[in-house]
Amino acid sequence: MITLDFVYLLAGLVFAAWAVLSAMDAANPRRWINAGFWGLLAFSFTFGDRLTDFANGLLVIALVILGGIGLGQGQPKTTTPTERAASAERLGAKLFIPALIIPVTALLGTLVLAKIEIGGTPLFDPDDPTLIALGLGVLLAVGVGMALIRPPLMAPVQEGRRLMDAVGWAAILPQMLAALGAVFALAGVGEVVGGLVADTIPMNGPLIGVVTYCLGMALFTIIMGNAFAAFPVMTAAIALPFLIGQFEGDVAIVCAIGMLAGFCGTLMTPMAANFNVVPANLLELPDRNRMLNGVIRAQIPTALIMLVANMALMYFLAF
Amino acid sequence: MLVLLGIAVVVVGFLARINPLVVILTAAIVTGLTGGLGAVETISAFGGAFNDNRYISIVWLVLPVIGLLERAGLQEQARRLISSVRGATTGRLLLAYFFARQVTAALGQTKLGGHPQMVRPLIAPMAEAAAETRHGPIPDATRFRIRSHAAAADNIGLFFGEDIFIAIASILLIKGFLEQNGIIVQPLELSVWAIPTAIVALLVHGTRLVLFDRRIAREVAAGEGDASARSTTSSGAGE
Numbered sequence: 001m002i003t004l005d006f007v008y009l010l011a012g013l014v015f016a017a018w019a020v021l022s023a024m025d026a027a028n029p030r031r032w033i034n035a036g037f038w039g040l041l042a043f044s045f046t047f048g049d050r051l052t053d054f055a056n057g058l059l060v061i062a063l064v065i066l067g068g069i070g071l072g073q074g075q076p077k078t079t080t081p082t083e084r085a086a087s088a089e090r091l092g093a094k095l096f097i098p099a100l101i102i103p104v105t106a107l108l109g110t111l112v113l114a115k116i117e118i119g120g121t122p123l124f125d126p127d128d129p130t131l132i133a134l135g136l137g138v139l140l141a142v143g144v145g146m147a148l149i150r151p152p153l154m155a156p157v158q159e160g161r162r163l164m165d166a167v168g169w170a171a172i173l174p175q176m177l178a179a180l181g182a183v184f185a186l187a188g189v190g191e192v193v194g195g196l197v198a199d200t201i202p203m204n205g206p207l208i209g210v211v212t213y214c215l216g217m218a219l220f221t222i223i224m225g226n227a228f229a230a231f232p233v234m235t236a237a238i239a240l241p242f243l244i245g246q247f248e249g250d251v252a253i254v255c256a257i258g259m260l261a262g263f264c265g266t267l268m269t270p271m272a273a274n275f276n277v278v279p280a281n282l283l284e285l286p287d288r289n290r291m292l293n294g295v296i297r298a299q300i301p302t303a304l305i306m307l308v309a310n311m312a313l314m315y316f317l318a319f
Numbered sequence: 320m321l322v323l324l325g326i327a328v329v330v331v332g333f334l335a336r337i338n339p340l341v342v343i344l345t346a347a348i349v350t351g352l353t354g355g356l357g358a359v360e361t362i363s364a365f366g367g368a369f370n371d372n373r374y375i376s377i378v379w380l381v382l383p384v385i386g387l388l389e390r391a392g393l394q395e396q397a398r399r400l401i402s403s404v405r406g407a408t409t410g411r412l413l414l415a416y417f418f419a420r421q422v423t424a425a426l427g428q429t430k431l432g433g434h435p436q437m438v439r440p441l442i443a444p445m446a447e448a449a450a451e452t453r454h455g456p457i458p459d460a461t462r463f464r465i466r467s468h469a470a471a472a473d474n475i476g477l478f479f480g481e482d483i484f485i486a487i488a489s490i491l492l493i494k495g496f497l498e499q500n501g502i503i504v505q506p507l508e509l510s511v512w513a514i515p516t517a518i519v520a521l522l523v524h525g526t527r528l529v530l531f532d533r534r535i536a537r538e539v540a541a542g543e544g545d546a547s548a549r550s551t552t553s554s555g556a557g558e
Contacts, residue, residue: 008373011380041376048370054359057366060344067340079390088392088399095396099388099440102381106430130430131377141384149391159386163435164379169340174375176343180329182368183347183361187322187354223326228489232496240500252504255493256482256512263478267471270333274375277339279434279470283443285463291333294467295474302475302524309519317515 003125005049007135012046015039018161021154022074030072034165037066041172060179067169074165076158091148098145102137109133167281173273177225184224193220194237203238206247206319213238214311217258218265225271227262234258243318253318261310267303268296325350378435385440397441398448409449409465410532413472414525416442420476421517425483432473443469450535458542461535468531472524479520482513 019039025031040063048056079087088095114129116122124132142156149155164171184190201212216238220230239258243249266272270291280288280295287293292300325346332342344365351361385393401407416432423431432438443466450457450465457465481487485506493509 004374007377007380011373011377014380014383044370045373045376048373051366051370053363053367053370055366056370057362057364060366060369061362064340064344068338070338079392081395084390084392084395086392087390088395091391092396093400095388095391095393098384099393099436102384102436103431107428128374131374134377134430135380138380138384142387145384145387145391149387151387151390155390156383156387159390160383161386163382163386163389163439167379169338171379172376173339173343175369175372176340178372178375179365179368180343180347180350182371183350183354183364184325186364187325187350187356189322189325189350189354192320192322223329228492231489231492235496236500251497251502252508253512255497255504256490256509257516259489259493260479260482260513260516266478267474270339271329273339274378275474279438279473280467282434282439283463283466283470285466287463289336291336294463295470298464298467298471299474302471302520302527305523306479306516306520309523310516313515313519317512 001121001125002123002132004128004131007131008045008048010135010139012042012044014157014160015042015045017157018042018164021076021158021161022165025074025076027075028072028165030070031074033066033069034071034074037063037071037169038164040066060176063172064176067172071165071168073168074161076162078159078162087149094148098141098148101141101144102134105137105140106130106133109136163282166284167278170273170277170281173277177271177273181224181226181229184229190220190229190233194233197234198237198241203242203246206243206249207315209238209242209247210311210315210318213243213254213258214261214307214314217262218268218307221262221265221272222269223271225266225269225273227259227266230262230265231259234262247319249314249318254314257310257314257318261307261314264303264307264310267299270296321353322350324353378433381435385435389440393440394444397444398451401445401448402452407449408453408532409446409468409535410528410530412446412449413442413468413531414528416469417472417476417524417528418521420473421480421521424477424480425517427481427484427486429477429481429487432477434470434473438469438473442473450539454536454539457535457539461538461542464538465535468528472528475520475524479513479517483510483517485510 015038019035019042022031022038023035040059044059110129114124197216203209216234217230221227224230239254243254244251270277276296280293285294328346328349347365348361420432446465446469447462482489490506490509494506497504
């Protein structure tokens with residue numbers, strides 16, 4: 001059976017290759033910091049499960065120290081704009097094929113490969129068919145791309161390093177935020193926030209309840225970076241006792257739209273790093289390190305209108 | 320109450336523009352200590368959760384593929400493709416992508432988009448090229464605004480599409496939470512109520528994207544007199 005461990009091993013190998021190539025990149029004045037950072041991540045992917053939780057914690061502290069000092073930008077040799085234009089002319093639409101292999105494999109993986117069994121054991125670990133298919137799709141796409149383009153052997157790893165260095169320390173930001181969410185949950189932050197909101201706002205009608213619930217979902221999502229963390233807290237504190245219990249709103253409508261009100265918060269916060277910070281780095285926006293980068297600013301108007309729209313929809317549909 | 324200090328650390332840290340990795344680790348330690356966990360226990364909890372969430376970072380595996388294709392001119396090809404489509408504008412292109420993202424996400428196919436896989440190599444360069452085909456060289460500020468909108472279309476389309484699918488994580492989370500509280504609902508009962516919001520999102524963001532074309536035209540016209548604000552090369556996201 002192919003499990004997630006194989007994908008983690010693959011990721012470990014790729015990060016290890018980036019660490020070694022970073023160390024050899026004399027054009028990067030901070031090459032040793034890059035090498036250390038990607039090397040620690042390689043170690044985490046390869047051996048993370050064999051370490052104790054405390055050792056993993058120390059590994060994260062080391063990553064944070066290196067990331068805090070700051071990574072440099074590696075300078076792997078790549079093609080010039082003229083060469084790229086010529087290559088695009090020559091290969092044409094064929095260039096899209098490897099790019100499409102990854103989503104198509106992920107799609108087939110979940111729909112078809114996940115259902116294949118060999119001698120009673122499933123081919124893919126049924127818990128994570130999509131991620132395993134993603135790993136498989138990457139291998140397939142690199143193979144097809146190499147056959148099509150015929151670049152130097154190290155080109156995929158070196159070009160990948162060019163993009164990874166553009167993302168830099170932000171690469172582990174989503175994972176760090178998920179871990180912070182776990183500590184918040186363990187320390188009971190959610191219950192305290194929920195109790196605070198329920199105690200301070202007078203719930204004297206469905207309208208004030210709807211506004212408080214939706215606003216609470218959005219604000220707590222802005223803080224946590226994730227509507228999934230806000231939902232149990234706000235729903236237990238406001239929606240269940242007041243909107244559904246006292247004012248007899250429709251439970252399915254209140255909860256479904258409440259979650260979507262939380263998503264409005266996701267669009268406005270740098271804490272939702274994989275949606276809002278990672279693309280700013282990938283697209284090399286000049287304001288990528290600001291709290292409200294270009295991506296978030298582009299989203300705020302829609303997010304605010306949608307927040308009000310969700311309040312209106314919940315109020316008129318559920319009551 | 321003291322346990323909320325961790326949240327204060329996050330807010331202050333972000334405002335003071337301290338490296339977010341440092342801010343998050345500090346917030347976790349403050350929260351753990353004020354929440355009654357010991358130092359070792361806090362570091363262990365954080366390390367364990369970091370390890371359990373490695374799957375989030377699996378997405379970086381696509382970078383070798385994207386980098387390889389960029390080396391061979393993928394962005395240039397995306398530009399060539401869009402320049403050959405008559406009537407293509409930045410706003411219309413992003414609207415088409417936004418709608419496709421919403422519909423595929425509603426069918427459960429959330430992995431068909433994404434920033435490393437689609438936005439950086441294809442959507443952002445196409446959106447820039449559509450503006451350049453129409454207006455010639457565009458100011459840098461406009462170029463970065465177009466890129467930001469390409470990422471925004473991906474996020475907003477995903478968020479207000481995926482909940483229509485019955486087996487998406489957020490719907491299952493709602494169902495599970497309600498079950499724990501003794502309320503049984505079927506996923507379909509929840510997901511159908513994501514449809515009104517999805518329609519409003521299409522109207523709201525669709526309108527903004529249509530208006531975005533006018534804004535680009537205005538910004539290009541304003542930048543015309545100021546040569547220093549203009550970028551003369553059509554450099555892609557890779558430069």
